[in-house]
Amino acid sequence: MTTGVRRRMGVEERKQQLIGVALELFSHRSPDEVSIDEIAAAAGISRPLVYHYFPGKQSLYEAALRRAADELADRFVEPPRGPLGARLLRVMGRFFDFVDEHGPGFAALMRGGPAVGSSTTNAMIDEVRQAAYEQILAHLEVEKPSARLELVVRSWVSLAESTALLWLDGRRVPRAELELQLVHDFAALAAVSAAYDADMAGILLGILADEPADGPFADLVARLVTLVPAVGAAPVVPDQRLR
Numbered sequence: 001m002t003t004g005v006r007r008r009m010g011v012e013e014r015k016q017q018l019i020g021v022a023l024e025l026f027s028h029r030s031p032d033e034v035s036i037d038e039i040a041a042a043a044g045i046s047r048p049l050v051y052h053y054f055p056g057k058q059s060l061y062e063a064a065l066r067r068a069a070d071e072l073a074d075r076f077v078e079p080p081r082g083p084l085g086a087r088l089l090r091v092m093g094r095f096f097d098f099v100d101e102h103g104p105g106f107a108a109l110m111r112g113g114p115a116v117g118s119s120t121t122n123a124m125i126d127e128v129r130q131a132a133y134e135q136i137l138a139h140l141e142v143e144k145p146s147a148r149l150e151l152v153v154r155s156w157v158s159l160a161e162s163t164a165l166l167w168l169d170g171r172r173v174p175r176a177e178l179e180l181q182l183v184h185d186f187a188a189l190a191a192v193s194a195a196y197d198a199d200m201a202g203i204l205l206g207i208l209a210d211e212p213a214d215g216p217f218a219d220l221v222a223r224l225v226t227l228v229p230a231v232g233a234a235p236v237v238p239d240q241r242l243r
Helices: 011-028 036-043 047-053 057-074 084-101 103-111 119-140 147-168 175-194 198-209 216-225
Strands: none
Touching: 011 036, 011 047, 011 057, 011 103, 036 047, 036 057, 057 084, 057 103, 057 119, 084 103, 084 119, 084 147, 084 175, 084 216, 103 119, 103 147, 119 147, 147 175, 147 198, 175 198, 175 216
């Protein structure tokens, strides 16, 4: 008869295991509701041993957020091939995969959770947003963005974040619709900016030139056309009595 012997983990291996366990627990419940005892039990070690590797729950929480932030930033990485609309749609699919899998953890990362106000946590959030911003600029093949382009891209990244947080509260809108809507939102933001700026108009025309007839940006145009009154319809005359 053989006796099973538990392999002893090295320091770094054990720390990574604890981070993984904590992240898994934080992904399904608010970090405030997860205790060190639960993390220890899930990792198969004692509570004092958890404190041997991490000074407290806050440091373990921040380590778990670090891993989550790195993974979330990676979701925006996409090979620069094919139409931009299709690329952004794939990015949104991976982004919402993460949100779906790590709901409470995603909310904690973006809202600060128990580490609200922590400079470490705030820095991680900023890193995720900056990584997403830089990835979109890379897709647009722009190294030095104008003020208007920076406004468009950063506004869109913020919109994706806030949309995901709102979606988590009940999931009342089908996820696939939101993914497509966010891609449409990017085109809409760029179009509005293009109406005010020649450089943005050039970028928008370049994007649309590569868009296939069945792409998400073309889909947006088709949807908007149905909202425009038929050509030749009688114009609306303001009621003189209202003046």
